[in-house]
Amino acid sequence: MSVDTDILFSPLILQNITIPNRIIRSATYEGMADANGYPQQGLGNLYADLAQNGAGAIITGFCYISKQGRAMQPRQCGIDNDDKIKPWNAVVNQAKKANPQTPLFMQIAHTGRQTLKKFTRETVFGASNKKCIYFRQKVKTLTESEISIIINDFVYAAVRAKKAGFDGIQIHGAHGYLIHQFLSPYTNNRTDKWADGTLLLKEILESIKQNCRDDFPILLKLSHSDDRGLNIRDTINTIMQIEHLTDAVEISYGTMEYALNIIRGDCPVDVILQVNPMFKNLPKIIKKIGKTFFLQKYLSKIIPYINNYNLDAATKINRQVNIPVIAVGGIRNVNDMVDITNQHKADAISLCRPFICEPDLVSNIRQGLYLKSKCINCNLCSIYCDSTNQLKCYAAGAKK
Numbered sequence: 001m002s003v004d005t006d007i008l009f010s011p012l013i014l015q016n017i018t019i020p021n022r023i024i025r026s027a028t029y030e031g032m033a034d035a036n037g038y039p040q041q042g043l044g045n046l047y048a049d050l051a052q053n054g055a056g057a058i059i060t061g062f063c064y065i066s067k068q069g070r071a072m073q074p075r076q077c078g079i080d081n082d083d084k085i086k087p088w089n090a091v092v093n094q095a096k097k098a099n100p101q102t103p104l105f106m107q108i109a110h111t112g113r114q115t116l117k118k119f120t121r122e123t124v125f126g127a128s129n130k131k132c133i134y135f136r137q138k139v140k141t142l143t144e145s146e147i148s149i150i151i152n153d154f155v156y157a158a159v160r161a162k163k164a165g166f167d168g169i170q171i172h173g174a175h176g177y178l179i180h181q182f183l184s185p186y187t188n189n190r191t192d193k194w195a196d197g198t199l200l201l202k203e204i205l206e207s208i209k210q211n212c213r214d215d216f217p218i219l220l221k222l223s224h225s226d227d228r229g230l231n232i233r234d235t236i237n238t239i240m241q242i243e244h245l246t247d248a249v250e251i252s253y254g255t256m257e258y259a260l261n262i263i264r265g266d267c268p269v270d271v272i273l274q275v276n277p278m279f280k281n282l283p284k285i286i287k288k289i290g291k292t293f294f295l296q297k298y299l300s301k302i303i304p305y306i307n308n309y310n311l312d313a314a315t316k317i318n319r320q321v322n323i324p325v326i327a328v329g330g331i332r333n334v335n336d337m338v339d340i341t342n343q344h345k346a347d348a349i350s351l352c353r354p355f356i357c358e359p360d361l362v363s364n365i366r367q368g369l370y371l372k373s374k375c376i377n378c379n380l381c382s383i384y385c386d387s388t389n390q391l392k393c394y395a396a397g398a399k400k
């Protein structure tokens, strides 16, 4: 049965940028940098493929703004120095050559407490010194002057992204990374002016707007809630305070403490124990004990996968804010995509795992060849981000 998908192919305008359709490739770590965070040729090929096949816009995987803000994934891209502008420009040019109509946004991030000193070779800082139960890393509370440096690092990163030819950026304020640590009452127990969790985000946005001007849209990704007390009212409140500085907001969920709640779906434990640097070197016996005793406890906190799992929150937010809202999380069926946009539940949708197994999904939707994603939420794509493997779909039957 064919579905009328015209609504999905109506443009979304952000400042001077036209997103030609409503189906965006959500930020996805690609594992396509060298060990020093320089993007490699594979990334240009991937973006060219997505662009050629009509992705509405492409948001890069999270890029670190400074070595201190680097994640534990070994092949994460960076935008922490001017030398990276040229290789990023080559990536952008390759995608633009494939399809000049596809806007590219660089996602910029600081991990805060969600990293390991072993990888960053820097002190690990956070909004407070509260450790993340997943990383179990000692964390130092940021001082006022250290916060100023981080604001500047975000601004330099945005300016570099603009110089590299990106159409805009996305600030990663979700998933428990530094900005989320300030927004969440669980991790922000400060008593200075930064106790106002939105202030850091506001100052970053204001400085980027001043330096990059209005012809460089800023997207924002936020977790609407998390497992530790941040709730949707907090998030609506935050957006209302910064919406004059932001061009669209993407609504996700959770932190890395229970990372599976961000993506939902299967938990391939044996592969995690084999590839994740947090566990892979543990003695066999410890892994066995962990599997027996801790796994059940962890899994009891995991929310089961359902389609469109952040949509209700995105819709609630959409009704209260004045900027475009992008829904992400478990969006798999064309009927749902049409319904979301038709009923103004969100202004656009973004997909991550479906684009990994089918980079051509937008052109297939246009041709009526795609009704639902082949993604089975096995999450192997996500688990292997912790290895040096490049991003790919591991499920049988996947196209690439």
Ligand SMILES: Cc1cc2nc3c(=O)[nH]c(=O)nc-3n(C[C@H](O)[C@H](O)[C@H](O)COP(=O)(O)O)c2cc1C
Pocket (backbone or CB within 6 Å): 026, 027, 028, 029, 060, 061, 062, 107, 172, 174, 175, 221, 252, 262, 263, 328, 329, 330, 331, 350, 351, 352, 353, 354, 381, 382, 385
């Ligand atoms: C392999 C993989 C890599 C991801 N990398 C990022 C990232 O770099 N930045 C980010 O904000 N979210 C990242 N995410 C989360 C996705 O952007 C998205 O929010 C989540 O997967 C839900 O969307 P989906 O159901 O369409 O996959 C990643 C998810 C996966 C599975």
